[in-house]
Amino acid sequence: MATSLPVAANAYALEPMTIARASRDLDDVFTFEFDVPGGFAFRPGQFNMLYVHGVGEVPISISGDPATPQRLVHTIRAVGTVTRVMDKLKAGDVLGVRGPYGAAWPLDELRGKDVLVMTGGLGLAPLRPAILHLLAHRGDYGRITILYGARSPADILYRDELARWRGRFDCRVEAIVDRAGRDWYGPIGVVTRLLDGLPLDPDDGVLLCGPEIMMRFAVRALDERGVPRTNIWVSLERSMKCGVGLCGHCQLGGSFVCKDGPVYRFDRIAPALQVREL
Amino acid sequence: MLDLNQRVVLDRAGFAALLQALADDGHALVGPTVGDGAIVLDAIAGIDDLPRGVGDDQAPGHYRLRDRGDAALFGYAVSPHAWKRELLPPRVPLVQIRRSATGLAIEAAPAPTRKVAFIGVRGCELAAIAIQDRVLATGAHPDADYAARRAQSFILAVHCGSPAGTCFCVSMETGPRARGAFDLAATELLDGEHRFVIEIGSDAGRAILARVASRTATTDDVTAATAVTDHAATQMGRAMPTAGLRDLLMANLEHPRWQHVADRCLGCANCTMSCPTCFCTSVEDTTDLSGDVATRTRRWDSCFTADFAYVHGGSARPSLRARYRQWMTHKLATWHDQFDSSGCVGCGRCITWCPVGIDLTEEVAAIRAAPAPRSHADG
Incomplete structure (x- = not known):
């Protein structure tokens, strides 16, 4: 029977965008900026599908400032077939872009509360838009704390910006590394160590992003500090081909990470994360 | 003028005329036909291409055609092919991207403009189409290609009178009588005159039917038609009680039975390929020899492949x-x-086409017989 299904736009159609600026953050991490005169509106935590001609498409979180949508920013680690080719691209090269997709960090919900941002490694990239929003709307929030863990001082992402935030008197920024030489004056260890002595209230909102193992330990540490899982949000990473809930790859239990996530309130996804290989 | 609630009878010639009327109306006919030792869904020219007197024996890991010794055109249970081959084809070009000195030119694949009449859709298959409608065409980002194909489909359902040994549509409440969105539905009657009792499901169905000579169904015709599916309902080769099934499985994610089945499973993906509701796809790029023109193609994928859930670092x-x-x-x-329904319609394809005969009804029964004492998922 012919149905009254809506006539749909091609969900896979992408927009060509020229890389306006390309910069290297770390040995294997780089940032592309695209100028979008009409603006590329997104909510912090959302991602785009980025396409390299003839190679393939990957989901990459948006790292730019939500207040300046005319500049679309993606920070990318070269780890797979597509991102290794991206690593060789430069300003003037063209990527295909479609998005933004997925759920966002709950920045409206956290208004009036103290906010703890806890992140490790490249997990800072999807949190950067949220941090920029928090700092731009400083008066809307209580205390703001950013705890960042990296493998070594040389692996600290957005080093200049972290330093700038750290220089502000209206937020607290702490960094910790797994290993360091004598020129490192900060603490050494895992990011959860930075919770020691930190004032925490059960009502605080926590934004968490990093390797899954880091997030597990962070939640465990926050459990011990009395922060309920209903006040913790995480961003997850799964295989995605379509980004819009059609292809099935990103399923985690009953959830499609691409459209129900990637940002989840932790209590809602915790059962699925506790089953090995779900 | 035919009434939507009216039932009419077509003889064999009338059924042939109905197919012809659909073709004359601009539909490509796709229906069951014998090919490669199986009943496959393929282009058919008319009634002569339908299987004649062919039944199917199905059991776990077993499928054979058999001679029924009668004139039945729909005397089998289900084809290894599901209708998703028409609506969600195994390979569909999505978008073409041409690289030039000035950048990338994106050209979305044209929407399919082919009217297809699906001949012989079973109740389980109609339910599967309704499920894929929900998955692929009703979300925030519907699949344009699927929606276009679906909008141009005409469904001539044929109620099932010959369930196979792997069927359990009664458990899943999808058959043997087709319910839901068909244009026309037929019951094939073989006692006495070879005839078809036709129900009308839509205005499009009524319009086509009005073009062929038919007679009003008698009470006897309707009774005989009901008897066909009533009898079929007693011939299910399998059963799968569904009460509490969702919660049972979610509470048993660490059940030892999963390892038991993994020890037999080959990971071949036959179950997902033959399943009428499995919708997982992947997108891949192919480039022409110049390297300038890349085509992005959506193809079926399966959660059984090693790279299905691959993220950097591993699966x-x-x-x-x-x-x-x-x-x-x-x-x-x-x-x-996700979709407020089961994803299973009880067609039994995954059981029949599993090369080692893994039977999901048996796997469910094993877990039901010895559920885990406590839920790991709640922990």
């Missing part, structure tokens, strides 16, 4: 145990969370 489900569990719990449990 989220390296073991077959996890992959089988993903498939079965998605089909029978999390599908409810």
Whole structure:
């Protein structure tokens, strides 16, 4: 029977965008900026599908400032077939872009509360838009704390910006590394160590992003500090081909990470994360 | 003028005329036909291409055609092919991207403009189409290609009178009588005159039917038609009680049975390929020899492949145990969370076409017989 299904736009159609600026953050991490005169509106935590001609498409979180949508920013680690080719691209090269997709960090919900941002490694990239929003709307929030863990001082992402935030008197920024030489004056260890002595209230909102193992330990540490899982949000990473809930790859239990996530309130996804290989 | 609630009878010539009327109306006819030792869904020219007197024997890992010794055109249960071959084809070009000095030119694949009449859709298959409608065409980002194909489909359902040994549509409440959105539905009657009792499901169905000579069904015709599906309902080769099934599986994600089935499973993906509701796809790029023109193609994928859940560093489900569990719990449990229905219609294809005869009804029964004492999922 012919149905009254809506006539749909091609969900896979992408927009060509020229890389306006390309910069290297770390040995294997780089940032592309695209100028979008009409603006590329997104909510912090959302991602785009980025396409390299003839190679393939990957989901990459948006790292730019939500207040300046005319500049679309993606920070990318070269780890797979597509991102290794991206690593060789430069300003003037063209990527295909479609998005933004997925759920966002709950920045409206956290208004009036103290906010703890806890992140490790490249997990800072999807949190950067949220941090920029928090700092731009400083008066809307209580205390703001950013705890960042990296493998070594040389692996600290957005080093200049972290330093700038750290220089502000209206937020607290702490960094910790797994290993360091004598020129490192900060603490050494895992990011959860930075919770020691930190004032925490059960009502605080926590934004968490990093390797899954880091997030597990962070939640465990926050459990011990009395922060309920209903006040913790995480961003997850799964295989995605379509980004819009059609292809099935990103399923985690009953959830499609691409459209129900990637940002989840932790209590809602915790059962699925506790089953090995779900 | 035919009434939507009216039932009419077509003889064999009338049924042939109905197919011709559909073709004359500009539909490509796709229906069951014998090919490669199986009943396949393929282009048919008319009634002579339908299987004649052919039945199918189906059991776990077993499929054989048999001679029924009668004139039945729909005397089999289900084809290994599902209608998703028409609506969600195995390979569909999505978008073409041409590289030039000035950048990338994107050209979306044209929407399909082919009217197709689906001949002989079973109740289980109609239910499967309704499920894929929900998955692919009703979300925030509907699949344009699917929606276009679906909008141009005409469905001539044929109620099932010959369930196979792997069928359990009665358990899943999808058959043997087709319900839901058909244009026309037929019951093939073989006692006495070879004839078809036709129900009308839509205005499009009524319009086509009005073009062929028919007679009004008698009470006897309607009774005989009901008897066909009533009898079929007693011939289910399998049963799968569904009460509490979602919660049972979600509470048993660490059940030892998953390893038991993984030890038998080959990870071949036959179950997902033959399943009428499995919708997972991947997108791949092919480039022409110049390297300038890339075509992005959507193709069927399967949660049984090693790279299905691959993220940098490895697969989220390296073991077959996890992959089988993903498939079965998605089909029978999390599908409810996502789409408010089961993902299983009881067609039995995954049982028949599993080369080692893994039977999901048996796997469910094993878990039901010895559920885990406590839920790991709640922990």
